[in-house]
Amino acid sequence: MDLLDRYLGAVAALLPAAQRQDIVAELRDLLESRIDEKAAELGRPLGKAEMEALLNGFGHPLAVAGRYGPQRALIGVELYPYWLFALKAALAVAAFVSLIPALVQMATTDWDVSRAFSHALAGFLPFALQLVGVITLIGAAVERGWIKTGDFGQWRVSDLPPVRPKRGWFPPPTRFEALFELVACGVFILWWVGLVEFPVAEMALTRHDGVTMTVGPIFSQLHLPILLLAVGQVVSSLITVLRPAWIAPRAVAEIVLAIGGLILAGLLWRAMPWLTFTGPDGQTEALARLQTWLDQTLKVTLVVAASVNAGKILIEGWRLVRAARG
Amino acid sequence: MAHTMPNETDIFEQLRQELRRGTLILAVLAQLRVERYGYGLRQALSAVGIEIDEGALYPMLRRLEGQGLLASEWREEDKRKKRFYRLSSEGEAVLARLADEWRAINSTLQPLL
Numbered sequence: 001m002d003l004l005d006r007y008l009g010a011v012a013a014l015l016p017a018a019q020r021q022d023i024v025a026e027l028r029d030l031l032e033s034r035i036d037e038k039a040a041e042l043g044r045p046l047g048k049a050e051m052e053a054l055l056n057g058f059g060h061p062l063a064v065a066g067r068y069g070p071q072r073a074l075i076g077v078e079l080y081p082y083w084l085f086a087l088k089a090a091l092a093v094a095a096f097v098s099l100i101p102a103l104v105q106m107a108t109t110d111w112d113v114s115r116a117f118s119h120a121l122a123g124f125l126p127f128a129l130q131l132v133g134v135i136t137l138i139g140a141a142v143e144r145g146w147i148k149t150g151d152f153g154q155w156r157v158s159d160l161p162p163v164r165p166k167r168g169w170f171p172p173p174t175r176f177e178a179l180f181e182l183v184a185c186g187v188f189i190l191w192w193v194g195l196v197e198f199p200v201a202e203m204a205l206t207r208h209d210g211v212t213m214t215v216g217p218i219f220s221q222l223h224l225p226i227l228l229l230a231v232g233q234v235v236s237s238l239i240t241v242l243r244p245a246w247i248a249p250r251a252v253a254e255i256v257l258a259i260g261g262l263i264l265a266g267l268l269w270r271a272m273p274w275l276t277f278t279g280p281d282g283q284t285e286a287l288a289r290l291q292t293w294l295d296q297t298l299k300v301t302l303v304v305a306a307s308v309n310a311g312k313i314l315i316e317g318w319r320l321v322r323a324a325r326g
Numbered sequence: 327m328a329h330t331m332p333n334e335t336d337i338f339e340q341l342r343q344e345l346r347r348g349t350l351i352l353a354v355l356a357q358l359r360v361e362r363y364g365y366g367l368r369q370a371l372s373a374v375g376i377e378i379d380e381g382a383l384y385p386m387l388r389r390l391e392g393q394g395l396l397a398s399e400w401r402e403e404d405k406r407k408k409r410f411y412r413l414s415s416e417g418e419a420v421l422a423r424l425a426d427e428w429r430a431i432n433s434t435l436q437p438l439l
Contacts, residue, residue, distance in 0.1 A: 023388075025400075026364060026409050030380060033365040033406075059381050067385040 003048070004031060007055045014065035023068055031058065075139045083139040089176065090131040093183045098124035158245060172247065172319070178240035185233045192227055211283065216274035222267060229264065232257045248323040251316040258316065261309040265302045272299065350378055352428060354386065355413060355421040358396060363408040387411055395420055 008031075012024045031054075038054060039045050046054065058064065075083045102120035105111045111119075141147040173181065219226075236253035239246050268274065273295050277287045353376050357367055364384055371378055390396045395417035400409050413421060 023384075025407060026384060029363070029406055029408050030365050030384065064381060067381055068388065 003051050003055060004028070004035070007031075007058075007061065010061035011065050014061060015068060019068065027064070031055070034058075074136070074143065076143050079139055079143050083135065085176075085179070086135050086139075087132060089179045089183050090135055091128055092180055093187060094124055094128040094131055096184065097187065098127060172244075172250070173237075173240055175241055175244055178237045178244075182234060182237040182241060185230050185237065189227065189230050189234070192223075192230065211277060211279035211287065214276050214278065216271060216276070218268065218271035218274045222264065225260070225264065229257060229260050232260065248320055251320040251323065254316040255313055255320070258309040258312040261312075262306055265306040265309065269299070269302050274298075349428075350376070350382075351386065351390070352421075352424055354378075354383070354390070355395065355417060355424070358411055358413045358417070359421075361410050361412040363403070363410050365408075367411070390417070 008024050008028055011027065012020050015023055034054060035046055035051070038050070042050075098120045101123070102111075102116040105119065106113070106116040138147065142149055232253065236250055236257060239250045239253065243249075273291065275294060275298070277291055277294075279287050353371060354367070357370050362370060364380075364387060367387075368378060368380060368383055387396065387398075391398055391411070395414060396411050397414045397417075398409050398411045400407055402408070
């Protein structure tokens with residue numbers, strides 16, 4: 001009976017303490033009955049190999065103990081589509097935040113494609129795994145009722161976005177785009193308030209050849225306004241994700257955010273240059289060229305950002321008027 | 327990555343298992359109008375042509391007991407301690423309702439098949 005004891009011991013170790021003794025006693029009776037039945041068939045006691053085969057056929061201790069668990073699915077079939085959707089959105093964000101810094105490095109330094117790709121991959125994998133872990137933990141907690149979803153699961157057909165035959169010139173964002181925006185802003189906020197750190201930030205500030213990039217005080221001064229704008233964007237994206245039919249509230253939020261974005265662009269323009277480079281004496285000329293190039297690029301970026309915000313005010317204003325007319 | 331299409335036998339087996347899953351509980355409850363221990367129950371089911379995996383049977387018995395449909399007690403029989411199960415009064419009421427439901431489904435489906 002040594003094999004049987006070992007088998008039951010392995011099962012017992014995986015069972016909840018409160019039920020362990022009871023379940024193991026019952027399994028022992030079942031297996032002993034089986035052994036007796038088999039021995040009666042053979043007309044002799046079971047050999048070691050036959051006993052091994054019988055226990056093997058009953059199932060791995062992990063599987064046997066697992067069947068007594070209260071819940072067997074980490075993410076159930078009801079929750080699975082939501083979990084998968086969140087996972088896809090999060091992986092897209094992870095790919096985005098890993099790829100952009102690598103592309104910037106490729107454009108501004110001597111990095112070639114393979115180096116940029118391996119850097120992007122090295123950034124993507126741990127970040128993606130963390131996101132998958134967090135989303136799965138949240139999903140498992142929702143599945144078990146530890147996190148209450150309130151009326152999130154309640155929905156009305158009239159809240160769904162209206163069907164349009166064509167996505168015109170300025171289509172409102174889809175739910176997926178809004179969810180992507182939501183996750184991206186969420187990640188940005190976590191980074192902005194210092195709750196998560198990306199290797200990117202460190203890489204951008206100090207380089208291996210002694211060149212240092214200094215960020216101007218303007219970002220400390222504008223820390224709260226930028227945070228508020230990001231939070232505002234989260235609210236606006238949430239409206240589209242949860243209530244895509246709320247065109248007017250989303251338009252109002254977008255107009256307020258665009259005005260904030262315009263003011264921010266103006267303040268950043270006045271505070272130029274807000275990124276400066278210092279380094280060894282031999283590199284002064286090269287750094288001056290880099291500084292000029294960066295300032296020009298940032299100015300163009302600010303003009304583009306301001307134009308986009310101005311355009312947003314017009315488009316969202318038009319959307320607001322159209323929604324008011326019904 | 328190409329997905330392998332399940333063949334007809336796989337699909338049939340999967341559907342057959344889905345079809346059987348609910349009926350097994352009905353069969354177990356019906357067999358436990360008489361007191362039986364787990365292994366004896368499996369043999370009784372097997373004798374009427376219902377094969378059930380023991381790995382699924384024992385957790386099912388515990389779940390049904392937890393739901394108040396079965397009552398159990400440990401007793402010694404053939405010099406071995408065994409856990410005997412039988413229908414509780416609540417279990418009898420639920421079995422009667424499930425049996426009615428089964429007959430109704432059967433009579434509805436029969437003309438369609």
